[in-house]
Amino acid sequence: MPHSTETPISEAAIVEAAHALRGRAVRMLEELVAHPSLLGHEQGAQAFMAETFASLGLRVHQFEIDEQKIRQHPGYSPSIVPYQGRTNVVGIHQPDGPQKGRSLIFNGHIDVVPTGAEVLWKHPPFQPTIEGDRLYGRGSADMKAGIAAYTMAYAALQSLGQAPASPVYFQSVVEEECTGNGALACLVEGYRADAAIIPEPLGGVMTCQMGVLWFALEVLGKPVHASVAQTGVGAIDFSLYLFSELKKLEQHWNEPANRYRSYAHHAHPVNFNLGKIQGGEWASSVPSACRSDIRIGFYPDMNVARAKAEVEAALASAYAAHPARESLSYRLIYEGFQADGFDLDLDSPIVTELSKCYQDIVGEPLEPRAFTGTTDAKFFNIYGQTPAVCYGPTGSSIHGIDEWVSIDSLMQVTAVLAVFMARWCGVNRITPPAGI
Amino acid sequence: MPHSTETPISEAAIVEAAHALRGRAVRMLEELVAHPSLLGHEQGAQAFMAETFASLGLRVHQFEIDEQKIRQHPGYSPSIVPYQGRTNVVGIHQPDGPQKGRSLIFNGHIDVVPTGAEVLWKHPPFQPTIEGDRLYGRGSADMKAGIAAYTMAYAALQSLGQAPASPVYFQSVVEEECTGNGALACLVEGYRADAAIIPEPLGGVMTCQMGVLWFALEVLGKPVHASVAQTGVGAIDFSLYLFSELKKLEQHWNEPANRYRSYAHHAHPVNFNLGKIQGGEWASSVPSACRSDIRIGFYPDMNVARAKAEVEAALASAYAAHPARESLSYRLIYEGFQADGFDLDLDSPIVTELSKCYQDIVGEPLEPRAFTGTTDAKFFNIYGQTPAVCYGPTGSSIHGIDEWVSIDSLMQVTAVLAVFMARWCGVNRITPPAGI
Numbered sequence: 001m002p003h004s005t006e007t008p009i010s011e012a013a014i015v016e017a018a019h020a021l022r023g024r025a026v027r028m029l030e031e032l033v034a035h036p037s038l039l040g041h042e043q044g045a046q047a048f049m050a051e052t053f054a055s056l057g058l059r060v061h062q063f064e065i066d067e068q069k070i071r072q073h074p075g076y077s078p079s080i081v082p083y084q085g086r087t088n089v090v091g092i093h094q095p096d097g098p099q100k101g102r103s104l105i106f107n108g109h110i111d112v113v114p115t116g117a118e119v120l121w122k123h124p125p126f127q128p129t130i131e132g133d134r135l136y137g138r139g140s141a142d143m144k145a146g147i148a149a150y151t152m153a154y155a156a157l158q159s160l161g162q163a164p165a166s167p168v169y170f171q172s173v174v175e176e177e178c179t180g181n182g183a184l185a186c187l188v189e190g191y192r193a194d195a196a197i198i199p200e201p202l203g204g205v206m207t208c209q210m211g212v213l214w215f216a217l218e219v220l221g222k223p224v225h226a227s228v229a230q231t232g233v234g235a236i237d238f239s240l241y242l243f244s245e246l247k248k249l250e251q252h253w254n255e256p257a258n259r260y261r262s263y264a265h266h267a268h269p270v271n272f273n274l275g276k277i278q279g280g281e282w283a284s285s286v287p288s289a290c291r292s293d294i295r296i297g298f299y300p301d302m303n304v305a306r307a308k309a310e311v312e313a314a315l316a317s318a319y320a321a322h323p324a325r326e327s328l329s330y331r332l333i334y335e336g337f338q339a340d341g342f343d344l345d346l347d348s349p350i351v352t353e354l355s356k357c358y359q360d361i362v363g364e365p366l367e368p369r370a371f372t373g374t375t376d377a378k379f380f381n382i383y384g385q386t387p388a389v390c391y392g393p394t395g396s397s398i399h400g401i402d403e404w405v406s407i408d409s410l411m412q413v414t415a416v417l418a419v420f421m422a423r424w425c426g427v428n429r430i431t432p433p434a435g436i
Numbered sequence: 437m438p439h440s441t442e443t444p445i446s447e448a449a450i451v452e453a454a455h456a457l458r459g460r461a462v463r464m465l466e467e468l469v470a471h472p473s474l475l476g477h478e479q480g481a482q483a484f485m486a487e488t489f490a491s492l493g494l495r496v497h498q499f500e501i502d503e504q505k506i507r508q509h510p511g512y513s514p515s516i517v518p519y520q521g522r523t524n525v526v527g528i529h530q531p532d533g534p535q536k537g538r539s540l541i542f543n544g545h546i547d548v549v550p551t552g553a554e555v556l557w558k559h560p561p562f563q564p565t566i567e568g569d570r571l572y573g574r575g576s577a578d579m580k581a582g583i584a585a586y587t588m589a590y591a592a593l594q595s596l597g598q599a600p601a602s603p604v605y606f607q608s609v610v611e612e613e614c615t616g617n618g619a620l621a622c623l624v625e626g627y628r629a630d631a632a633i634i635p636e637p638l639g640g641v642m643t644c645q646m647g648v649l650w651f652a653l654e655v656l657g658k659p660v661h662a663s664v665a666q667t668g669v670g671a672i673d674f675s676l677y678l679f680s681e682l683k684k685l686e687q688h689w690n691e692p693a694n695r696y697r698s699y700a701h702h703a704h705p706v707n708f709n710l711g712k713i714q715g716g717e718w719a720s721s722v723p724s725a726c727r728s729d730i731r732i733g734f735y736p737d738m739n740v741a742r743a744k745a746e747v748e749a750a751l752a753s754a755y756a757a758h759p760a761r762e763s764l765s766y767r768l769i770y771e772g773f774q775a776d777g778f779d780l781d782l783d784s785p786i787v788t789e790l791s792k793c794y795q796d797i798v799g800e801p802l803e804p805r806a807f808t809g810t811t812d813a814k815f816f817n818i819y820g821q822t823p824a825v826c827y828g829p830t831g832s833s834i835h836g837i838d839e840w841v842s843i844d845s846l847m848q849v850t851a852v853l854a855v856f857m858a859r860w861c862g863v864n865r866i867t868p869p870a871g872i
Contacts, residue, residue: 114717116659116724117671177720210663214719223552225835226709226731227646227809232836235553236713240676273662275723276716277672281550283650283711283731283772284613284809285835288552295662295719336719373663373720399661399721400668 009160009427011419015361018156018415025152025410026135028052032144033128033137037110040081042174045110046089049147049172053091056155058170061090065174065185073188075383077179077214077338088182090191091170093154093163100165101426102194105386106150106417107183107376109176112139113399120401134395134404141395141405146199147172149393149410153417157427165426169193176376178214178336183376187384195350195424196380199392199413201405205358206390207351208262208343208370209377210269210297213307214336217242217315222327223281223288232286233324236279239290242330243274245318246294249310253298260299262343262370269372272296297372300341308334339374342381350387357420358391362412366391391416445596445863447855451797454592454851461588461846462571464488468580469564469573473546476517478610481546482525485583485608489527492590494606497526501610501621509624511819513615513650513774524618526627527606529590529599536601537862538630541822542586542853543619543812545612548575549835556837570831570840577831577841582635583608585829585846589853593863601862605629612812614650614772619812623820631786631860632816635828635849637841641794642826643787644698644779644806645813646705646733649743650772653678653751658763659717659724668722669760672715675726678766679710681754682730685746689734696735698779698806705808708732733808736777744770775810778817786823793856794827798848802827827852 035045046062053060065083070076089110115125115138123129125138135145150170157163169191173182200206219239224232250272252258263269272294279290298307312332319325344351346368358366371390380388393413395405471481482498489496501519506512525546551561551574559565561574571581586606593599605627609618636642655675660668686708688694699705708730715726734743748768755761780787782804794802807826816824829849831841 113721116717116721117656120656120724177718212720220553220556223836224833225809226707226711227733227807228704229707229709230704234710236710268664268666271662271665273665273720273722274670274672274716275662275719275721277723277726278714280710280712280729281552282613282835283729284648284709285549285552285711286709287711287713288556288837290713293716293719297663371663373661397660399718400659401724 009162013160014156014418014422015415017159018153018418019411021152021156021414022411025148025414026407028151029135029140029145029148029410030128032147033140034126036126037112037139038114039111039175039178040086042086042110046087046172049089049110052151053089053170056091056158058091058093061092062087063189065181070181070184070188073184075184075379077181078335079179079181080335086174088174088186089172090186093168095163095165095428096430097165097428102424103167104421104424105169105171105191105193105196107171107173107196107198108143108147108150109182109376110172111174111177112142113177116401122402133406133408135407136402136404138403141201141393141403142398143200143392145405145410146201146392149199149413150417152414153421156414156418157422161429161431162422162427163430164421165428167193168421168425173376180339180376180379183379187379192384193386196386196388197354197417198375198377198388198390200375200390201392201394201398202369202371202390203394204367204369205351205354206369206371207346208300209341209374210299210372211302211304211307211341212337212339212374213296213298213304215294216333216335217292217294217330218333219290219328219330221286221288222324223286226284226286229286233327235287235290238328239279239292241322242315242318243292243294246311246314247272249314260301263299266372270297271372300343303340304338337374339378340382342378344381344387344389348387350389353424354389354391354420357423358416361416361419445598449596450592450854450858451851453595454589454854455847457588457592457850458847461584461850462843464587465571465576465581465584465846466564468583469576470562472562473548473575474550475547475611475614476522478522478546482523482608485525485546488587489525489606492527492594494527494529497528498523499625501617505624506617506620509620511620511815513617514771515615515617516771522610524610524622525608526622529604531599531601531864532866533601533864538860539603540857540860541605541607541627541629541632543607543609543632543634544579544583544586545618545812546608547610547613548578549613552837558838569842569844571843572838572840574839577637577829577839578834579636579828581841581846582637582828585635585849586853588850589857592850592854593858597865597867598858598863599866600857601864603629604857604861609812616775616812616815619815623815628820629822632822632824633790633853634811634813634824634826636811636826637828637830637834638805638807638826639830640803640805641787641790642805642807643782644736645777645810646735646808647738647740647743647777648773648775648810649732649734649740651730652769652771653728653730653766654769655726655764655766657722657724658760659722662720662722665722669763671723671726674764675715675728677758678751678754679728679730682747682750683708685750696737699735702808706733707808736779739776740774773810775814776818778814780817780823780825784823786825789860790825790827790856793859794852797852797855
């Protein structure tokens with residue numbers, strides 16, 4: 001790819017080139033969705049990403065997460081499954097010609113959450129299916145379309161004989177959905193840039209997100225024969241009691257006076273979710289043990305340590321108030337997210353320039369959003385000196401049934417990212433690699 | 437074992453002979469408890485029972501449950517695990533000499549319920565441990581001590597050169613704890629007698645028991661991302677809502693006006709137990725599916741069909757009243773107990789004569805009991821023309837933690853059963869088999 005003298009290209013041409021890749025973008029997304037890249041099963045999709053990056057002429061850096069390296073990092077979350085054989089993939093663009101612009105990271109996560117009851121899906125969740133503008137499938141919106149968008153944005157420039165005039169890192173990471181350790185490992189490997197964009201399907205430009213804490217609540221009860229059930233204290237009942245007491249904290253944090261400013265007008269910013277439960281042993285025995293997997297959100301001006309302390313205090317009070325506490329016990333196990341939130345300055349160039357780019361191309365303002373969940377953007381913002389936002393293709397039912405992404409939205413984001421990349425990084429003229 | 441002319445033996449001698457077997461009874465019980473005869477894993481214990489019966493000179497009939505044979509029986513309950521390799525064992529005593537008395541069945545179940553959280557046990561649940569009068573272990577009271585008691589009662593007579601003068605059937609059956617199909621299969625094989633005693637650890641003489649119905653409640657919810665949890669309807673929440681609505685039926689049935697007479701003074705006869713729950717997929721997703729395993733009790737004057745109808749109606753009403761019902765669904769799966777209750781006439785000879793025998797030996801009345809659970813006695817009483825009661829060694833924490841049985845109680849029951857057998861069946865003089 002020898003560079004030649006830069007010749008100006010019009011942004012209209014970039015937009016057009018992006019939309020010309022619609023078929024290729026959809027095929028890439030279909031292939032990605034067809035890989036059931038659930039936690040621990042990301043490697044098929046990651047191998048495809050490595051091939052895809054290589055085919056675009058990017059240098060491919062593929063590496064396993066080394067838990068030794070990240071464990072002491074303040075952004076580390078206790079992992080759930082081992083990292084052997086599960087790699088991050090980074091496609092690295094280094095300008096051949098003069099470096100003129102600013103560097104950029106595109107980051108996307110390859111992992112998807114469980115499908116839930118497959119019987120509820122109208123199409124098999126890992127069989128991508130198009131209906132009109134919608135591409136259905138688990139992970140279609142969250143966030144394989146985002147990965148397709150940033151990849152196709154690069155391909156669009158390439159199709160015009162252009163390449164960014166500064167380093168651009170295309171990261172496809174594992175484990176965003178439970179720890180973020182994939183993105184953290186990229187940070188620890190040394191990846192930094194002047195900004196990062198994560199094409200998550202959140203609508204607008206996401207500049208603020210909440211902290212998220214996961215924990216398991218394991219309780220032991222006082223089992224008895226079901227024929228005298230009222231004389232025992234079931235572990236399931238006790239778990240639900242503890243969770244209902246904990247929910248008072250959710251309610252408290254949601255009260256207008258207690259809200260962080262970015263969530264002042266949100267319907268219900270703080271959500272405590274009992275996502276999973278397994279308890280009891282036998283229909284005719286009062287349950288002896290129960291485990292609940294819980295996710296809580298907390299505001300960006302709180303941190304993990306304080307969230308833990310408040311949870312622990314709430315549970316301790318609930319326990320102390322239980323009349324049968326002497327027959328009961330519980331313990332908290334911290335597994336998964338221990339993620340602080342952040343609130344990026346809206347004057348940050350990544351926000352203002354991306355918003356302007358969007359306005360210029362789409363003709364509408366790009367609204368800043370405060371997200372009630374967590375994304376990998378936290379690592380860049382909190383620990384990476386790399387201002388990061390989320391802006392990506394939108395759809396519906398992420399973490400739900402019949403998840404879909406809008407193909408029009410995918411192509412619009414592709415166009416915006418291509419133009420933004422050209423603006424942010426500058427471009428050099430290249431000879432496109434053969435076959436592109 | 438040629439018989440000789442009967443010579444009268446004193447009942448005091450039988451009692452003494454029974455107590456002389458204390459060491460042997462405890463060893464037998466220890467061996468039984470050491471077999472973890474959980475559902476589907478009964479065969480080690482059953483092999484031991486077959487050997488034990490054979491060593492006493494009983495003819496051993498060992499047979500698998502043939503589901504084809506029992507499926508159409510009104511006492512059948514839908515099974516949970518296949519029956520291959522899981523046998524009932526019957527030790528058959530046929531008098532060599534003249535048949536003078538009435539025939540008798542002793543029945544006990546070899547299966548035990550799950551231990552619950554083993555960490556709660558002070559001794560490993562399948563490592564029988566004696567502390568003073570207590571023998572600890574899962575199944576010690578429920579009801580391996582009962583099996584040891586009826587076996588040792590026979591051995592006690594034998595040690596005196598006596599044997600029952602009528603047929604006695606010693607049944608060790610599987611699956612009392614979830615279907616009763618083991619005892620039902622004995623019935624279908626043709627076993628009948630003038631009475632049956634099941635040495636269950638229920639205290640007094642149990643002459644009345646409730647019906648029990650098991651079912652699984654499978655629900656599907658409307659999963660969403662935990663960050664917007666309040667916009668979905670979680671399957672766990674929906675399950676708990678349905679169960680809480682169902683509990684109103686429990687409350688209704690427990691009201692004094694609605695009670696069956698035998699439970700008029702009981703603290704809480706009707707118990708609906710959510711014994712097991714498994715729901716949700718991911719801490720950060722609102723749960724899509726949940727399964728609850730539920731056990732309900734109902735009075736002997738109700739039957740399974742009516743209990744089902746009331747449960748189904750209660751769930752249908754609850755569903756109809758749920759504001760988000762259009763996003764929700766549920767189904768009932770009937771697995772395990774579909775057991776009617778019974779109430780045996782207190783004038784039945786098995787009740788009056790066993791009670792008198794107990795009074796004569798122990799010097800206290802044997803109180804009739806109405807049990808709030810189910811036992812295999814139902815099959816004998818309802819379908820077998822064989823009046824049946826429960827009377828057995830007592831202990832504590834059946835289906836709970838640190839289950840134990842009183843060894844003194846075991847020996848007292850052994851003595852009472854030995855004397856009762858002699859009275860009910862009459863005795864013939866025998867030459868004890870070698871080694872006894």
